[in-house]
Amino acid sequence: DTEVTQTPKHLVMGMTNKKSLKCEQHMGHRAMYWYKQKAKKPPELMFVYSYEKLSINESVPSRFSPECPNSSLLNLHLHALQPEDSALYLCASSQRDNVLTFGAGSRLTVL
Amino acid sequence: AQSVTQLDSQVPVFEEAPVELRCNYSSSVSVYLFWYVQYPNQGLQLLLKYLSGSTLVKGINGFEAEFNKSQTSFHLRKPSVHISDTAEYFCAVRGGGGFKTIFGAGTRLFVKA
DSSP states (O other), rough: OOOOEEOOOOOEETTEEEEEEEEEEEEOSSSHHHHHHHTTSSSSEEEEEEETTTEEEOOOOOOOEEEEETEEEEEEEEOOOOGGOOOEEEEEETTOOOOOOOOOOEEEEEO | OOEEESOEEEEEEEOOOEEEEOOEOOSOOOOEEEEEEOOOTOOOEEEEEOOOOOOOOOOOOGGGEEEEETTTTTEESSSSOOOOGGGEEEEEETTTTTTEEEEEEOOEEEEOO
């Protein structure tokens, strides 16, 4: 299994809603990442978990809350988002060779 | 700190023609270099990587890249492109031992019939 699976593929939410994005990998990778990608832009790093501990937080607003329940799962909890948070959210994982394996992404629209 | 510059935002090319997508990087430490491709409405997929060793690296779909340390470049080439190669291509750099992969702004390759 060489995939990173993200759910849901599409999410529409209001600014007062609470929702979560989910990511799962079964490649035994011990580093997992959340990236945010706006249209026609490169991915921007948000969070990195290494061995299920938060390793990097790129000064992301607290309305985004990551969680790594175990070595295969990564969640991104969303609360009180703004319309400018609408984007493609990409999950990735990696092992020692530093190659990122990406999921297909969750496209988020905030109304 | 590392940075990546992709010198062309868009590259239009005719089918079966050769193509080169240019990438320059800067870093004060040794780096790993990557090219990723993103097709519409999909995540990024690794095309090829340079970690060490031979400076000419071959990837999937007939792509190759050459690491040039003196010119701090990692240009991507393909001798003959197909319509299906139309996509966004990202050059990326990662410092050895770190978790941060820095992406260039991307180059849109558009292959015309």
